[in-house]
Amino acid sequence: MNKVKRIAVLTSGGDAPGMNAAIRAVVRYGIGMGLEVYGVERGFQGLLDNLFVPMNMRSVSDIIHRGGTILKTARCLEFKTEEGQQKAIKNLKANKIDGLIVIGGDGSFMGAKALTDHGFPSIGIPGTIDNDLAYTDYTLGFDTACNTILDAINKIRDTMSSHERVSIIEVMGRNCGDLALYTGICGGAEVIIVPEHKITIDEIVDILGGSRASDKTSGIIVLAEGAGRAPELKAELSERTALTVKSTVLGHIQRGGSPSCRDRYLGTCFGVHAVQLLQKGIGNRIVGIRQNEIYDMDIVEGCSMKKKFNLELYETAQIVSR
Ligand code: ADP
Ligand code: F6P
Numbered sequence: 001m002n003k004v005k006r007i008a009v010l011t012s013g014g015d016a017p018g019m020n021a022a023i024r025a026v027v028r029y030g031i032g033m034g035l036e037v038y039g040v041e042r043g044f045q046g047l048l049d050n051l052f053v054p055m056n057m058r059s060v061s062d063i064i065h066r067g068g069t070i071l072k073t074a075r076c077l078e079f080k081t082e083e084g085q086q087k088a089i090k091n092l093k094a095n096k097i098d099g100l101i102v103i104g105g106d107g108s109f110m111g112a113k114a115l116t117d118h119g120f121p122s123i124g125i126p127g128t129i130d131n132d133l134a135y136t137d138y139t140l141g142f143d144t145a146c147n148t149i150l151d152a153i154n155k156i157r158d159t160m161s162s163h164e165r166v167s168i169i170e171v172m173g174r175n176c177g178d179l180a181l182y183t184g185i186c187g188g189a190e191v192i193i194v195p196e197h198k199i200t201i202d203e204i205v206d207i208l209g210g211s212r213a214s215d216k217t218s219g220i221i222v223l224a225e226g227a228g229r230a231p232e233l234k235a236e237l238s239e240r241t242a243l244t245v246k247s248t249v250l251g252h253i254q255r256g257g258s259p260s261c262r263d264r265y266l267g268t269c270f271g272v273h274a275v276q277l278l279q280k281g282i283g284n285r286i287v288g289i290r291q292n293e294i295y296d297m298d299i300v301e302g303c304s305m306k307k308k309f310n311l312e313l314y315e316t317a318q319i320v321s322r
Contacts, residue, residue: 004098006036007278008052011069012043012076012104012111015255016127016141018263019069022103024060025271031057033279038097042072043104044079044111047088052095064264067144067256073104085114092120099278101271103127103140106303109286113299121283123274124299129255132176135302136288140270143262145172145254146182149222152250153187157220160246166208166219166237168247170230172254176307179254180224185317190219192317193233195226196309205240207318212243214322219243269294 009026011019023039030037039059041051053059063070078084092100092115099121102112105128112122126133129145149171160167169189173179177194184192190211191204204221211219223230230247237245259267270287273294277285285296286303 004035004279004281006038006096007099007101007275008038008040008092008095008097009071009101009103010040010043010046011071011073011127012102012108013073014105014128015068015073016129016139017067017144017255017257017259018140018267019103019127020060020063020066021259021264021267022125022127022140022271023069023071024064025268026101026275027055027060028057029272030275033275035275035279038095039071043074043076043108044088045074045076047091048076048078048084050091050095052091052097065258067258069103079111085118088115089118089120099123099281099283101125101274101278105130105139106133109299109303113284113303116284116299121278121281123277123283123296124286125270125274126286126288129179130173130176131178132174132307133288133302134305134307135286135297137290138262138266140263140267141255141259142178144257144260145179146186147260148254148257149179149183149250150187152248152253153183153189153220153222156248157187157218160218160220163244164217165244165246166221168221168223168230168233168237168245170223170225170247170249172250173224173226175226177224177226177309180222180227181310181314181317184222185313185320187220187222188321189222189317190216190321191221192314193221193223193227194309194314195224197311197314201236201240204237208237208241208243211322
């Protein structure tokens with residue numbers, strides 16, 4: 001095995017708060033360990049377009065508290081093709097890069113795997129607000145997004161309780177209900193709607209009716225985007241009940257913003273761990289956190305794990321919000 005001298009880092013897929021903390025850790029820890037570190041701009045697209053930027057300690061100054069990613073991110077269809085991957089490897093080799101760190105979600109991890117399959121060591125760091133990766137308890141950005149959503153729920157609750165209304169708040173997460181589940185619990189939502197567990201319109205009407213009967217005069221429904229659309233649910237509930245129902249689609253506000261302490265911490269630990277793997281010439285691994293321990297596992301194994309829905313937590317949430 002040749003000694004690893006130069007590594008690169010890129011961000012891919014949807015940005016997430018904490019990505020900058022991870023980039024900073026990769027750059028500074030890498031340089032601290034005697035490596036040369038390059039940033040690749042615009043995700044896998046940057047590998048094809050040769051967007052390699054040499055990084056130094058000052059390249060990552062003043063970024064740990066910033067949302068988004070200083071390296072920019074992209075979704076790149078060409079990289080999914082054999083020709084695209086060959087072009088990427090050619091550019092990586094031309095820039096004398098010995099190993100790559102990919103910060104992104106499961107799609108980006110498939111990109112990292114493709115590179116390792118072509119003999120180029122790559123490591124994945126989970127960066128997505130969705131928390132939809134089974135092998136890790138938390139992904140970078142999830143905690144910050146939860147806090148942003150909670151802030152919105154708190155504000156919406158103020159006006160809902162003043163006017164005695166019910167509000168549906170639609171949150172992101174693709175096919176994963178974690179953002180809705182955690183913020184629903186912590187925001188005291190009377191109803192939480194997630195893709196992993198079916199709830200009928202009759203059940204929702206019953207919960208809201210019970211809530212009114214027990215002297216609650218307002219209500220919050222948190223709806224995961226993977227389970228339905230807020231304006232449609234609002235129309236249905238307005239037709240089925242006498243309640244005044246409002247709806248808010250939070251949108252991209254929940255993906256931006258200064259990362260929380262937890263996401264800065266995770267970004268730093270993930271970045272350091274990824275560099276340590278590459279230093280040993282190890283590729284094809286994804287870094288994660290399980291029971292509070294930073295660890296790594298095989299990309300294919302990790303990506304094929306199916307996320308288990310926490311039904312007990314979901315049912316508890318319904319009870320404690322009554
Ligand atoms: P995320 O990483 O957040 O899941 P995407 O699914 O959009 O986001 O994937 C990000 C990028 O990863 C894609 O635009 C593509 O460049 C790359 N990618 C996704 N799937 C594959 C694949 N099967 N093989 C190679 N590259 C992939
Ligand atoms: O994967 C992160 C995410 O924010 C999802 O929650 C959401 O469905 C999607 O990306 C939105 O993507 P875009 O910004 O491309 O509309």
